[in-house]
Amino acid sequence: MAEERKILLRLLQIINNNYTESDLESLIMSMVRLLLPLIRKQSGLYLRLAGYQPRDIALLTISPLFIRNRQGRFPVLEKLFNWKIVEKFMVARETDFRRYLKNILARRLKQTFYYLSSEIQPERNKIKREILYALKKLPGCRINRENGRTLITIGPDRPGKTGLKLLTAIQSERLLEICLSQGLGGLQVPKFFKKLVEVLSEQKVTAEIPLNTLLEAYIETQKNYLLAEAGNGLVTWTRPETGTLITDLNSWLEELRARNTQLLNRYLARNKIDKKEMEAYTKALNDLLQDWQEGGQEKSLFTYLKKYAPEISSEEYRREKRKILEYLVKTSRDFLKTKLHEQQATAGGI
Amino acid sequence: MTDRNSKRDADQELKDFCSEITRPPVFQNRIKLFHHLSQVSPFPHLVGFSGLPSYEIYAEKRAFISSDHSFLLRILHDHLSGRLEAHLLHPLEHKYRYAFILLESLNREFLTDLHGWTTLGQIDEERSLASVSVCPPSAVFELKRGQEPVQIYAEERLAGCQLKTEFFSVGPQLTLKVQLVNLAEAGEIKRMVLVIDGGETLIAVPQKDLVFYELPEGAQTLRIYLYE
Numbered sequence: 001m002a003e004e005r006k007i008l009l010r011l012l013q014i015i016n017n018n019y020t021e022s023d024l025e026s027l028i029m030s031m032v033r034l035l036l037p038l039i040r041k042q043s044g045l046y047l048r049l050a051g052y053q054p055r056d057i058a059l060l061t062i063s064p065l066f067i068r069n070r071q072g073r074f075p076v077l078e079k080l081f082n083w084k085i086v087e088k089f090m091v092a093r094e095t096d097f098r099r100y101l102k103n104i105l106a107r108r109l110k111q112t113f114y115y116l117s118s119e120i121q122p123e124r125n126k127i128k129r130e131i132l133y134a135l136k137k138l139p140g141c142r143i144n145r146e147n148g149r150t151l152i153t154i155g156p157d158r159p160g161k162t163g164l165k166l167l168t169a170i171q172s173e174r175l176l177e178i179c180l181s182q183g184l185g186g187l188q189v190p191k192f193f194k195k196l197v198e199v200l201s202e203q204k205v206t207a208e209i210p211l212n213t214l215l216e217a218y219i220e221t222q223k224n225y226l227l228a229e230a231g232n233g234l235v236t237w238t239r240p241e242t243g244t245l246i247t248d249l250n251s252w253l254e255e256l257r258a259r260n261t262q263l264l265n266r267y268l269a270r271n272k273i274d275k276k277e278m279e280a281y282t283k284a285l286n287d288l289l290q291d292w293q294e295g296g297q298e299k300s301l302f303t304y305l306k307k308y309a310p311e312i313s314s315e316e317y318r319r320e321k322r323k324i325l326e327y328l329v330k331t332s333r334d335f336l337k338t339k340l341h342e343q344q345a346t347a348g349g350i
Numbered sequence: 351m352t353d354r355n356s357k358r359d360a361d362q363e364l365k366d367f368c369s370e371i372t373r374p375p376v377f378q379n380r381i382k383l384f385h386h387l388s389q390v391s392p393f394p395h396l397v398g399f400s401g402l403p404s405y406e407i408y409a410e411k412r413a414f415i416s417s418d419h420s421f422l423l424r425i426l427h428d429h430l431s432g433r434l435e436a437h438l439l440h441p442l443e444h445k446y447r448y449a450f451i452l453l454e455s456l457n458r459e460f461l462t463d464l465h466g467w468t469t470l471g472q473i474d475e476e477r478s479l480a481s482v483s484v485c486p487p488s489a490v491f492e493l494k495r496g497q498e499p500v501q502i503y504a505e506e507r508l509a510g511c512q513l514k515t516e517f518f519s520v521g522p523q524l525t526l527k528v529q530l531v532n533l534a535e536a537g538e539i540k541r542m543v544l545v546i547d548g549g550e551t552l553i554a555v556p557q558k559d560l561v562f563y564e565l566p567e568g569a570q571t572l573r574i575y576l577y578e
Binding site for chain 2: 021024025028029032033052055056059060062063064066067068069070075076111112114115254257261282286
């Protein structure tokens with residue numbers, strides 16, 4: 001029986017309230033399976049950078065359909081697939097139902113990206129603007145806008161000339177490899193691209209790629225640099241597809257946040273800070289951790305703290321607060337280093 | 351052969367992953383209840399205008415009690431509908447309001463209402479009530495439109511936990527995004543319940559500490575209950 005037919009029958013069981021847990025499980029799995037190719041097609045590295053894997057997005061898209069009420073009914077699912085609709089498709093062709101289902105899932109997927117946009121978009125947009133600004137000033141770079149797409153040509157001129165290789169969007173992983181192997185991590189945007197032009201000229205390679213691909217290469221390089229630096233250079237580059245490191249990083253960060261809260265509680269108990277200050281420190285540290293995940297520290301520690309404690313002056317910060325914040329940052333960095341060492345040791349990397 | 355095995359493994363992994371939504375939760379904050387053998391307490395007088403005295407409508411079947419004697423769960427049989435009802439009692443209101451009653455032998459959970467009341471339905475009494483637990487909310491937040499969520503109750507473990515909320519309108523539909531922030535180490539929220547204007551109740555399983563609720567029109571005051 002076709003997958004769509006099975007879905008339809010399971011929906012009917014749910015509407016009739018005579019489903020089992022395994023019916024629900026199969027229905028969710030079928031929907032996730034239908035969604036995964038759509039997600040893979042639409043999303044790039046940026047989902048993983050935000051700590052999401054395609055299946056997370058699939059489940060996040062589907063889970064609102066399976067929110068129950070106290071009577072054990074599924075209001076959203078039953079609104080989308082009510083009696084009338086299911087009955088109509090029971091006698092219609094399977095292709096019609098497939099189209100209807102795909103439309104619904106695609107629409108909901110779009111909504112999920114919209115709901116998650118605050119987590120996965122703003123930092124990227126900021127970096128994208130910086131990249132464009134740097135590229136405009138850099139000799140050896142050309143920016144072409146065609147049909148709403150921004151295409152960047154970076155490297156020596158005239159790629160068609162003998163001896164020059166052309167790198168296109170399809171070979172974007174090769175570009176990332178060049179960035180990582182040439183040690184471009186840790187460089188600010190202008191220096192990063194200046195160095196990249198030099199490296200590409202040396203290697204006689206010209207890259208002709210969309211701005212988004214360039215952005216992904218930049219972010220991934222910075223992220224790898226951060227992890228490698230924290231591990232004292234013991235971390236060798238692995239393909240970004242491996243989701244384990246991101247999963248580990250997320251759990252480490254959660255652990256780290258809890259440790260920081262504990263430390264701050266101790267300061268609070270000793271009357272070194274008050275509750276309001278504790279909250280400001282917690283939020284500032286959370287922002288810093290987020291920035292570490294997204295390429296590195298962006299501003300001074302004072303600026304991180306001032307965002308949540310605007311009344312604080314720079315003198316006051318230097319006199320009383322800096323010690324505390326620097327200590328928390330140092331312990332956080334040490335914590336991540338230790339975790340990376342442990343992971344390397346377990347994986348036989350040392 | 352290896353390909354088939356790896357496909358099977360991938361399928362199993364996906365199945366395990368998807369079953370998070372349907373799998374009965376293993377609540378960390380679960381409190382085991384024991385059969386209470388003493389004299390059953392008087393019948394409730396919440397029977398409306400049926401015209402029948404309460405004892406003719408309800409028969410108290412069993413009572414359960416927690417080891418510290420703080421929770422009392424009364425199982426009543428509704429003669430009119432033939433269903434079993436459960437009434438949870440505790441001196442503190444946040445312990446009996448919107449608490450999960452877990453019937454472990456059935457692998458099912460039931461959520462009480464504002465009065466600690468829930469309908470168990472037409473279930474086999476002997477088998478279903480062999481092992482009963484209760485899971486009260488670990489934290490409660492109140493949310494009003496245009497305001498930040500306010501924590502109105504939290505157990506010690508979740509004292510630092512915060513909610514980040516955002517409203518989205520997709521056409522006429524209003525969606526509420528709820529994200530858990532500052533969850534303590536090793537803390538995991540197994541269920542998140544949204545009570546809309548003290549009435550409609552939506553039970554969600556957070557994914558990546560996130561839940562998207564689709565709200566009915568005109569929703570004003572929202573309460574969010576977290577269960578570990």
